[in-house]
Amino acid sequence: MEMADNMNNKLTKTERKVIIAEAVFVIGVFAYLFFATAPNQIFPLQGMVIVEPDFVFEIENGESILVSIDENFTNPIRLEEGDEVVLPPGEYFWKVIGGYRESEVKSFIIQSHVGLNIKERDENYELENSGNVDMNVTRENEFGISSMTINIGETEDVEKDNSSYEGRQI
Amino acid sequence: MINQQLPKHGQLRERDMKTKKILFILSILFIVLTLNIISSIGITPGRTTLNFEPNLHKEISFSIINSEHKDMSVVFMVTGDLSEVVTLGQTYAEFSSSEDSKSFTYTIDLPEKINTPGNHEIKIVALEMPKDIKEKGTFVGATISVATQLHVYVPYPNKYAEAEVNVIESEGKMLFFIPIVNRGKIGIEDAKAVIDIYTALNEKITTIETNVESINSLERKELVAEWDARVNPGKYFAAVTVIYDNEIINLEKEFRVGEMVLEIQEIVIKDFELGGIAKFDALVENKWSNDLIDVYLNVIVYNNEGEIMADFKSPDYDIPSLSKLEMTAYWDTAGVEKGTYEGKIILKYEEISSERNVQMRITENEIEIIGLTGRVIVQGKGTFNVNNILIILVVFLILVNIVWFAVVKKLLKRKK
Numbered sequence: 001m002e003m004a005d006n007m008n009n010k011l012t013k014t015e016r017k018v019i020i021a022e023a024v025f026v027i028g029v030f031a032y033l034f035f036a037t038a039p040n041q042i043f044p045l046q047g048m049v050i051v052e053p054d055f056v057f058e059i060e061n062g063e064s065i066l067v068s069i070d071e072n073f074t075n076p077i078r079l080e081e082g083d084e085v086v087l088p089p090g091e092y093f094w095k096v097i098g099g100y101r102e103s104e105v106k107s108f109i110i111q112s113h114v115g116l117n118i119k120e121r122d123e124n125y126e127l128e129n130s131g132n133v134d135m136n137v138t139r140e141n142e143f144g145i146s147s148m149t150i151n152i153g154e155t156e157d158v159e160k161d162n163s164s165y166e167g168r169q170i
Numbered sequence: 171m172i173n174q175q176l177p178k179h180g181q182l183r184e185r186d187m188k189t190k191k192i193l194f195i196l197s198i199l200f201i202v203l204t205l206n207i208i209s210s211i212g213i214t215p216g217r218t219t220l221n222f223e224p225n226l227h228k229e230i231s232f233s234i235i236n237s238e239h240k241d242m243s244v245v246f247m248v249t250g251d252l253s254e255v256v257t258l259g260q261t262y263a264e265f266s267s268s269e270d271s272k273s274f275t276y277t278i279d280l281p282e283k284i285n286t287p288g289n290h291e292i293k294i295v296a297l298e299m300p301k302d303i304k305e306k307g308t309f310v311g312a313t314i315s316v317a318t319q320l321h322v323y324v325p326y327p328n329k330y331a332e333a334e335v336n337v338i339e340s341e342g343k344m345l346f347f348i349p350i351v352n353r354g355k356i357g358i359e360d361a362k363a364v365i366d367i368y369t370a371l372n373e374k375i376t377t378i379e380t381n382v383e384s385i386n387s388l389e390r391k392e393l394v395a396e397w398d399a400r401v402n403p404g405k406y407f408a409a410v411t412v413i414y415d416n417e418i419i420n421l422e423k424e425f426r427v428g429e430m431v432l433e434i435q436e437i438v439i440k441d442f443e444l445g446g447i448a449k450f451d452a453l454v455e456n457k458w459s460n461d462l463i464d465v466y467l468n469v470i471v472y473n474n475e476g477e478i479m480a481d482f483k484s485p486d487y488d489i490p491s492l493s494k495l496e497m498t499a500y501w502d503t504a505g506v507e508k509g510t511y512e513g514k515i516i517l518k519y520e521e522i523s524s525e526r527n528v529q530m531r532i533t534e535n536e537i538e539i540i541g542l543t544g545r546v547i548v549q550g551k552g553t554f555n556v557n558n559i560l561i562i563l564v565v566f567l568i569l570v571n572i573v574w575f576a577v578v579k580k581l582l583k584r585k586k
Contacts, residue, residue, distance in 0.1 A: 019571075022567055022571065025567070026564055026567065029560045029561075029563070029564050030564075032560065033557055033560060033561070036556070036557055037557060051212075051214040051233075051235065069347065069392060070392075074394070075345055075347075075394045075396065076340070077338055077340040077345060078340050078341045079340070085338060085339070085340075086338070087338070088336045088347075089215075089216075090349075111214050111215045112214065112215045112216030112217055113212055113213070113214040113215070113216060113235065114212065114213050114214070114216040114316045114317065114318070115210065115211070115212035115213075115235065115237060115316065116210065116211060116212075116314050116315075116316050117209065117210040117237075117238070117314075118209045118210070118312060118314050121481075125312060127314075130210060130212065130237060131212060131216065133216050153525065155518075160312075161312065162311055162312055163312055164312070164313045164314075164315070165312065165313070165314045165315070166295060166314075166315045166316070166317060167314070167315070167316045167317070168216070168293065168316070168317040168319060169216030169217050169319060
């Protein structure tokens, strides 16, 4: 107490004002840094429904993310930069891990999307599964009906004719 | 003033000739482009599931995705054993190239009773047609359609479970997620799954078990097991036995351990001249513990409108396990202009394909391939961002204070 009084006596009025201003500034900076350096999710947004076969987790101030099918992260999937994962349709919870800090928990939904592309190549057609679920494709022409399985992102070469192709989720 | 803007006759003829030339080039270009027609259609959700309720009236929505952003017509149809309970909101729709997707609805009116228990599948089929199909009336050529399914589950009078297996890799561990639904009227007391894991050569590696769950009627639970996969990268096989109150469901799932089986180490394009044949030499490493047969490289280049400008493949190659091999693909760059183009480099092996998005910077005598797309993006932290500047400021302030109180003040005091 005495030392503080001595110290106060030694300080001029201007110095005291400067020190108070500095203290306020430093506390403000630390408060700002606490929030600004917190691990944060950018994409997907809270509650977002995703139908694209490819999407990217975007984060800031973190090294990895945890994805889980339950809010308690009982069996989490840890992903780091460059990792790829195929998530089946459903609701997922995720958070960002940065050092000893974690972001809040957000959720997103992967909604099944059946997508079928047909490309004309030199001697044949190429069927492509452009959705996010494995697909069963039924081919119908004058010779009858046949079916094939095309997994996510895969293609299947078929004869070039006037067949009808119908894709549906397996 | 207006007369000054009108062209003279000579200029008109020259312009006519130019217009004809442009039209001729455009028509040739159109023919070339239509040689690689892309038809595409998407529908979401792929499936909607309902538990049967007497006289249920419900509106269900779905969306058509115009992933290639083109003008098209879509015709809707309903098929399936309960198709009479579905009423479509509309049976025909048109899309313009600017539309990504459109939402539609259908309503269902379930009857008082359905005698057969189990799944009753109804399909709402969306058939892609050319934009002008209404005027032309007919269409010759291959057609594609996609279906959104409606599964109406009528409960079984007893215990009845349905399950599936999903396998996800995380930190070297394989996580087995087995969603299980009780489709019966009676609750299940204990449900668990036993998973036998085999190599591609059918040698059993281990057996693991999931958690045990009780499942009420029409409830869904998740059985989960974890396997510390300290094995070589490769294909493995899971034989899953779901056991619930003395009943059994057998499931099978093939899965991969390890990130990338095949990896492109580098792509070299030597002695390139714009307009000539570009030789893509790709050094590919097989990290798989088995030989891979009929592997090929597929390179796709998109123009600035996002259309496929080039699509070329290498011959098929056989790559021995844990070894590297050079694969070659050729691209005729006649008519290609200098610039940066988006592209895809795809490695296809057996039923699996791995795909990487790249940019190709094409100059007069060089093709540079830039970038690989990761799936998790961490935003970059610059050296001089606001946070770092603030930290520097605080440190600077502290230093200034120390100097002021410890040095300057003492010096001032001594002077006095």
